[in-house]
Amino acid sequence: xxxxxxxxxxxxxxxxxxxxxxxxxxxxxxxxxxxxxxxxxxxxxxxxxxxxxxxxxxxxxxxxxxxxxxxxxxxxxxxxxxxxxxxxxxxxxxxxxxxxxxxxxxxxxxxxxxxxxxxxxxxxxxxxxxxxxxxxxxxxxxxxxxxxxxxxxxxxxxxxxxxxxxxxxxxxxxxxxxxxxxxxxxxxxxxxxxxxxxxxxxxxxxxxxxxxxxxxxxxxxxxxxxxxxxxxxxxxxxxxxxxxxxxxxxxxxxxxxxxxxxxxxxxxxxxxxxxxxxxxxxxxxxxxxxxxxxxxxxxxxxxxxxxxxxxxxxxxxxxxxxxxxxxxxxxxxxxxxxxxxxxxxxxxxxxxxxxxxxxxxxxxxxxxxxxxxxxxxxxxxxxxxxxxxxxxxxxxxxxxxxxxxxxxxxxxxxxxxxxxxxxxxxxxxxxxxxxxxxxxxxxxxxxxxxxxxxxxxxxxxxxxxxxxxxxxxxxxxxxxxxxxxxxxxxxxxxxxxxxxxxxxxxxxxxxxxxxxxxxxxxxxxxxxxxxxxxxxxxxxxxxxxxxxxxxxxxxxxxxxxxxxxxxxxxxxxxxxxxxxxxxxxxxxxxxxxxxxxxxxxxxxxxxxxxxxxxxxxxxxxxxxxxxxxxxxxxxxxxxxxxxxxxxxxxxxxxxxxxxxxxxxxxxxxxxxxxxxxxxxxxxxxxxxxxxxxxxxxxxxxxxxxxxxxxxxxxxxxxxxxxxxxxxxxxxxxxxxxxxxxxxxxxxxxxxxxxxxxxxxxxxxxxxxxxxxxxxxxxxxxxxxxxxxxxxxxxxxxxxxxxxxxxxxxxxxxxxx
Amino acid sequence: xxxxxxxxxxxxxxxxxxxxxxxxxxxxxxxxxxxxxxxxxxxxxxxxxxxxxxxxxxxxxxxxxxxxxxxxxxxxxxxxxxxxxxxxxxxxxxxxxxxxxxxxxxxxxxxxxxxxxxxxxxxxxxxxxxxxxxxxxxxxxxxxxxxxxxxxxx
Numbered sequence: 001x002x003x004x005x006x007x008x009x010x011x012x013x014x015x016x017x018x019x020x021x022x023x024x025x026x027x028x029x030x031x032x033x034x035x036x037x038x039x040x041x042x043x044x045x046x047x048x049x050x051x052x053x054x055x056x057x058x059x060x061x062x063x064x065x066x067x068x069x070x071x072x073x074x075x076x077x078x079x080x081x082x083x084x085x086x087x088x089x090x091x092x093x094x095x096x097x098x099x100x101x102x103x104x105x106x107x108x109x110x111x112x113x114x115x116x117x118x119x120x121x122x123x124x125x126x127x128x129x130x131x132x133x134x135x136x137x138x139x140x141x142x143x144x145x146x147x148x149x150x151x152x153x154x155x156x157x158x159x160x161x162x163x164x165x166x167x168x169x170x171x172x173x174x175x176x177x178x179x180x181x182x183x184x185x186x187x188x189x190x191x192x193x194x195x196x197x198x199x200x201x202x203x204x205x206x207x208x209x210x211x212x213x214x215x216x217x218x219x220x221x222x223x224x225x226x227x228x229x230x231x232x233x234x235x236x237x238x239x240x241x242x243x244x245x246x247x248x249x250x251x252x253x254x255x256x257x258x259x260x261x262x263x264x265x266x267x268x269x270x271x272x273x274x275x276x277x278x279x280x281x282x283x284x285x286x287x288x289x290x291x292x293x294x295x296x297x298x299x300x301x302x303x304x305x306x307x308x309x310x311x312x313x314x315x316x317x318x319x320x321x322x323x324x325x326x327x328x329x330x331x332x333x334x335x336x337x338x339x340x341x342x343x344x345x346x347x348x349x350x351x352x353x354x355x356x357x358x359x360x361x362x363x364x365x366x367x368x369x370x371x372x373x374x375x376x377x378x379x380x381x382x383x384x385x386x387x388x389x390x391x392x393x394x395x396x397x398x399x400x401x402x403x404x405x406x407x408x409x410x411x412x413x414x415x416x417x418x419x420x421x422x423x424x425x426x427x428x429x430x431x432x433x434x435x436x437x438x439x440x441x442x443x444x445x446x447x448x449x450x451x452x453x454x455x456x457x458x459x460x461x462x463x464x465x466x467x468x469x470x471x472x473x474x475x476x477x478x479x480x481x482x483x484x485x486x487x488x489x490x491x492x493x494x495x496x497x498x499x500x501x502x503x504x505x506x507x508x509x510x511x512x513x514x515x516x517x518x519x520x521x522x523x524x525x526x527x528x529x530x531x532x533x534x535x536x537x538x539x540x541x542x543x544x545x546x547x548x549x550x551x552x553x554x555x556x557x558x559x560x561x562x563x564x565x566x567x568x569x570x571x572x573x574x575x576x577x578x579x580x581x582x583x584x585x586x587x588x589x590x591x592x593x594x595x596x597x598x599x600x601x602x603x604x605x606x607x608x609x610x611x612x613x614x615x616x617x618x619x620x621x622x623x624x625x626x627x628x629x630x631x632x633x634x635x636x637x638x639x640x641x642x643x644x645x646x647x648x649x650x651x652x653x654x655x656x657x658x659x660x661x662x663x664x665x666x667x668x669x670x671x672x673x674x675x676x677x678x679x680x681x682x683x684x685x686x687x688x689x690x691x692x693x694x695x696x697x698x699x700x701x702x703x704x705x706x707x708x709x710x711x712x713x714x715x716x717x718x719x720x721x722x723x724x725x726x727x728x729x730x731x732x733x734x735x736x737x738x739x740x741x742x743x744x745x746x747x748x749x750x751x752x753x754x755x756x757x758x759x760x761x762x763x764x765x766x767x768x769x770x771x772x773x774x775x776x777x778x779x780x781x782x783x784x785x786x787x788x789x790x791x792x793x794x795x796x797x798x799x800x801x802x803x804x805x806x807x808x809x810x811x812x813x814x815x816x
Numbered sequence: 817x818x819x820x821x822x823x824x825x826x827x828x829x830x831x832x833x834x835x836x837x838x839x840x841x842x843x844x845x846x847x848x849x850x851x852x853x854x855x856x857x858x859x860x861x862x863x864x865x866x867x868x869x870x871x872x873x874x875x876x877x878x879x880x881x882x883x884x885x886x887x888x889x890x891x892x893x894x895x896x897x898x899x900x901x902x903x904x905x906x907x908x909x910x911x912x913x914x915x916x917x918x919x920x921x922x923x924x925x926x927x928x929x930x931x932x933x934x935x936x937x938x939x940x941x942x943x944x945x946x947x948x949x950x951x952x953x954x955x956x957x958x959x960x961x962x963x964x965x966x967x968x969x970x
Contacts, residue, residue, distance in 0.1 A: 011917055051920055058826060058919065060841065079953045087923055094834040117950045120928075127931045128832060152946065159931040166932075189937035196934045234939045237894065244898075244938045247891045287890035294888075322859035327889060358858045 004037055005030075007051045014059075027061050038069055046073060047084045054084075054091055067092050067099050074106045082110070082118060086125045095131030104134050111141040116152055119145070123153070127160035135164040139171050146178040151187040158182070158193035162200045172201055172208065183218050188235055188242055191222070195248045202255050213256050216263045220270045223249050227277060238282045250274070250291040257299030264300040271296055275308055286316070286324050290331070297335050310335065310342040317349045322358055329353060329364035336371045347372050351381070354388045359395075362388075366396060370403040378411040382421060390428050397432035401425050405437055415448040419455050427462055430469025438474050445479060446583060453492045456483040460500065463508055468517045474525045477512060480505060481529025482583060485536040502537045506530065510546060524557055531565045535580040544569055698814050703807040704790060708735035709764070711744075711790070713807075715814050724779050725786070725814050731772040733764040739794040739801075744774055747789045753779040764794070786810045827877065827915050828922055832933045851878055861889050872896050876912050898940070899929055905944055924950065 005013075010030060017023035034049045050069050057063035070092060073085025093100045103125075110122035123145065126138060142164060145157035165172050175197070182194035202209040226241045235242035253271075257264040274292050279285040289312055296309040313335075316328030329350070336343045350372065353365035366388065373381045382404070389400045404425050412418035422441055425433065445455050459476035467473050480487065484505055490497045512518050512526040527550060534543040547569070550562035568576050698715035705711070709731065716726040733739050742762045748754045759774040780786060788807040793800065826844060835843075850864065851871050862869050864882070870892040871880040879896045883889065900910070902925050907914040915922050928943050928950075929936060937943050 007920075008917055015916075055919060058829070060826075078957045079950070080957045083924065083950070083954065084920065087920060087927075090927075096834060096836065115953070117946070117953055120946070120950075124927050124931055128830075128927070129834065131834075155936050156931065159934055159936060162934065163932045188939055189942060192935055192938050234941050237898075242938050243894060244891065244935055247888055251888075283890055284894055287888060287894060290890050291888050322857070323861060323890065323893065326859045326861055357855075360859055360862055 004033060004045050004049055004052075007048060007055065010052050011055060014056075023059075027056050027059070031056065031061070035065060038065070043076070046076075047078075047081050050088050051084050054088055057091060063092055067097065071099070071102050071106070074103060074110075079115070079118065082121055086121045089125055090129050094129050095134075100129075100131060101133060104137050107134070108138060108141060111138065111145065116150060119153055120156055123156040123160045127156070127163040130160075130163060130167065132167045135167045136171070139164050139168070139174060143174055143178055146175065151185065151190050154185075155187070155189040155193040158190065158197045162193075162197050165200055165204065169204055172205060175201070176208075176211075183215060183222065188245055192245050192248060195219075195245070195252050199248070199252045199255060202252070209255065213260065213263050216253065216256055216266050219249050219253055219256075220267055223253075223270055223274070227274065238284050239279060240282075240284050240288065243284045243288055246274070246288050247291045250288070250295050254295035254298050257295070259300070261300055267295075267299065268301060268305060271301070272305060272308065275305075275312060280315075283321070283323070286319075286321075286327075290316075290327055293331055297331070297338075306339060307342055310339055310346075314346040314349065317346060317353070322356075322361065325353065325356070326358070326361050326364065329361060329368055333364060333368050333371065336368060340372075343368075344372060347377065347381075351384045354384060359393065362392065363396065366392075366400060366403070370407060373407045373411060375411045375413075378407065378413060379417075382407065386421070386424055386428070389425065394432065397429040398434065401429050401433045401437070405433075405440070409444075415451050416454065418444065419448060419451055419458075423458055423462065426469065426472035426475065427466070430472040433471045435471075438471050441471075441475050442478055445475070446482075450493075452479075452483045453486040453489075453497075454495060456480060456487045457492050457495070457498060460487055460505070460508070461498065463512075467512060467515055470519050470522050473512060473518065473522050477509060477522070477525040477529040480509065481525075481532035484529075484533045488537070502533075502539045503542075506533070506537070506539065506542060506546075509533075513546075513550070520555055520557060523555065524561065527558060527561055527565075531561075531568075532580045534569075535577050699811055701809055701811060703729070703788075703809075704792070704803075704805050706803065706805075707796075707801070709733055709739065709792065709794075711792075713810075715811075723781055723783070724777055727776040727778065727814070729772075729774050729776065731764050731774075732768050732770075733766055734768050735796070736766050737797045738766045739764040739796050742772055742794040743792070744772075745791040745793075746776060747791075748778060749784070749787055751780075751782045751784050752786065753781075755779075786814055827912070828919060828926070830923075830926060830930075847880060847882075851880055860893060870896065874900055877915070895930075895935065898935075899926065902929060902940060902943060905940065906947065 014023055014026055017026055030052065034053060037045060037049050046069055050066055050073060053063045053066040053069075057066075066088065070085050070088035073081040074089060076082060076085065089100070089103060093103070107122045107126055110118050111126075113119050113122070123142070126134065126142070130138070142157055142160050145153050146161055148154055148157070161175050161178075165175070179194070179198065179201075182197070183191065185191055185194065198212055198215070202212055223246060226246055229241060231239075232241055235245075237243050240246075253263075253267050257267055271292055274288065275296070278288050278292075280289065293309040293312050296305050301309075310332075313328045313332050316324045317332075319325060319328075332343055332346070332350070347369075350365055350368050353361055354369065356362055356365065366385075369381060369385060373385075385400065385404055385407075389397065389404065392400060404421065408418050408421045412421070422444070426441075445452070448455070456479045459472075459479050462472060463476045463480075486492075487500055487505060488502055490499055492498075509526045509530050513523055513530075518526070527547070530543055530546055534540050537543070547562050547565045550558050551566055553559045553562060568579065572579075700712055700714040703711045703713045710733075712730045712732075714728045714730065716728070729744060731742065731744065740763050742759075742764050744756075744759065746754060746756060755777040757775040757777070759772055761772050764770075764772050778786060787810070789804065790807060791802070791804050793802045795801070826848075829840075829844065831840060847864065847869065850862065851869070854862070854871075856873075860871055862871075867882045867884060868887070868889060869880055869882055870889050871878055872893060873879075879900065881892050881896060883892055903910040903915070903922060906921070906925060907918070925943070925947055928946050937946075
């Protein structure tokens, strides 16, 4: 059999291949030749063949059949064979192959070889790919070599020990004695690897850490010598003496000094020295400074030193070298929480980095900018950040938008600014904002009552421009639905009001319904908005038509809504105005308390924020108007069933009564530092309607009993707010005829707040066959005696009945 | 891991953690795409998975190093540079072809310089001397043999 071709020749040949297929052919041919050569157990050429195999492996071709051959090479006596054999082992074998264990014995022998280069090969292989089993078997040998006086072997043994410890941490102890005088070596190789070993041990074991703290003075001395000593050609890099060793020592010092006052103090001087004396013109110097800064920030350094460190980072930011700037931004990000003021000083430089071309730098600068925003700089910072949002890559937009929202929420100087900022985000990066920003935004808008007209106008204008960005469209439709009347009325204080007709508005909303760009969720929003406008606009017929069309929509959600709205038009028209009233202001916090009751009628008044508290009960009043007077003299009867407190859907959906119309649910919580409840009305949602939370044994009472109608009150204490009493009324009818269209209303004195939830039904069946229940929640902040006026209306045996009564016999526990 | 590559072809790769062959290939492919897509003015660091990648270009070759969160990127650049210097000294003005045709020697140098991802010796002289000596050993091994072979007496 002719001698197998040489490695170089093979390489040359393969490189002449012009296509992938040609190359593959050559490789396959050669592999076949190598295989047969292996089969012949030819010692002479094994080395050459394995080398060729390694080359082909690097090109991506399978080479597993060479694994055993590597082992044979390792076992050979020839140095050449061993060299290639060990290389092959490192490239082809790892702990996943069972075969690798066969190496253990060879390595053991080679660790004790007479030639240090062979020992070196063995140590290297073990230290790069040794499995835990191998490490366990050979740790003793490594430990022996760690104590040798041969620095060539000692340095390798140290790194091999690092690998052993990584694989089998329990063996760490056995290396401890050998570390005793590692640092007294003169040889930099040994010093470097020893520091690495010590670092590894300290990182893994607090006991070791405590033990090695005593080395701090020695380390400081070594570092000092490096800095102070003259030029040493062997270790010099651009005028700095052994920067690699310096960096490693600094890192070890960091670990030793962390959380320990004494050690930190011992290193203060040297750190200051390194920080001030190191040359910054080349990357090497900056690498050392970087490590120094990291160390200063981690240990218990004095404030002067910390300021020095931050200033170094500040200087880095101005460096021409991108890498340095990147590193500075990363470090500043880590320290911005603890040394906030110092970092603030460099704010303008950081903001400039937003304009950098490099993606990594931009991201860091953005994160840092958000961390630096505060009440003082919010306007300026926001301008920069919004500009960044406009021009940045899509991968940033979502995070940037979230950040802007959070910052705006925390530090907005005015409501108008806040709304403008949010509008800006929605229009520039609308499709990237997170899903939960829509309800948050809506909540914000409802809270800024005086801005409603301005907001709806701006949103309307934005819609005219662009309907592709779903969050924007959703918020806009919701607002138009709520405040459409303001839009038409042409009143706007903040800016020039626009003239818009009802038809134009409806055109826009209908446009959303049919557009391909609208998501199903958006369509839901716009249908509901159209419906709401039926009480605010006069073009009711048009709205009726639209709604009935969608009664046969393919989209189930839309269909359901349309059908229910249709029903509203047909059968429950009397309820429509009240159902479609303005939403109350939603409270955002997860803390206790019901929302404030906002009572407005179907028309315009946006300024009604205060609940209309009834005057004290003692006022004399005539029967018919009594209840209404107590409720502040609204012309429109307050229909208690409309208090929309159910927070179930994330979109501020009004008509919860008509079923669980949940919108495309809440998105994952925003990642930023300030925590936000994902649901608007979290506080309320945590209090299910009919539940017996710590009933505290308040006895039930009969509030009313007349003409066969009996109304009982049962009590619960609402968690988490003990000031809220939850009363459930049970209405029962002992007459022979049903009481239909039963409506229960209640009013309380001024110092209380009342909330009435929906009744279970409005028919009280005859002969006590069932009860109508309804929940009343009373907030009794001042702990005064609870009193209530109730009004009942129903139809009984064909005639309408109305009655008023006062309820005074509340048990003391219900309001104390 | 550490690798050197050019125009999409891998010339050297060194892995310091046990990884399946398939995963290695996948990672290398991914990294290649990302690094080769970088424009010249961009900074030498990028984030990839949970690691930091430090890369530097020398003529037609890219040298990439994957380091951990707590490692110093700037000094890694120096490590890469030192390795290139070693190659340069050894081959005498190293070029890509040297590494292609003498890949095993490049590996020997790498393994003399780094172990388990850490520097063994910070002195250039020291590393090169060790390689030199090892090469001599290899020659001593080989010379008598090849003569015999050529005479057909092996």
